[in-house]
Amino acid sequence: MPELVFFSGTMDCGKSTLALQIGHNRSARGLQGVIFTRDDRAGEGKLSSRLGLVTEAVEAAPGMDLHAYLVDQMSKGGKVDYLIVDEAQFLAPEQIDQLARVVDDLDLDVFAFGITTDFRTKLFPGSQRLIELADRIETLQVEAMCWCGARATHNARTVGGEMVVEGEQVVVGDVNRPAAEVGYEVLCRRHHRRRMTSASAYAAAISPDVLPVTSG
Secondary structure: OOOEEEEEOOOOOOHHHHHHHHHHHHHOOOOOEEEEEOOOOOOOOEEEOOOOOEEEOEEOOOOOOHHHHHHHHHHOOOOOOEEEEOOHHHOOHHHHHHHHHHHHHHOOEEEEEEOOEOOOOOEOHHHHHHHHHOOEEEEOOOOOEOOOOOEOOEEEEEEOOEEEOOOOOOOOOOOOOOOOOEEEEEEOHHHHHOOOOHHHHHHHHOOOOOOOOOOO
């Protein structure tokens, strides 16, 4: 039976890499899929991995009807055997409903990949709807790590190396951006609550050497 599967995890845990691998495995068996993405770090209409892999994709723009797009492609003779959706957290709830219709009405597997919560630890609307509708939810086994070595469970937004907890929910950035720019870092819950990023931890650890005092 076709399924709507939600692969979730923090940033930097290999979601896009797995999406590319699933597409590769199926294409190697002669299957053809459609890849949707939104606001990928590599630019519009791209699905990219931090390992350097990249492929063409369809940009799932706001307001786009994903179900109607696939019906149109198939009505023109296009072969579609499965659907991959990366950065699914950025989709609107109604677009997630459209993905469920793709499974139920078109009998296609849909593999959606996304972050569950934002930098404020609040659910993305798209992720919330996926949790509500998915046939199966898979937590990625490759665990991202906090700077302290613990399992990273939260996404932090940084500006100038400092963690921020206010602002727009969606601001495109990456874990490898220069400190002066808007960036992201994965943290364990303890250090997310304390707003302690790797930069602030490093700064706190640095202290001037104490010179020995001699009498004479």
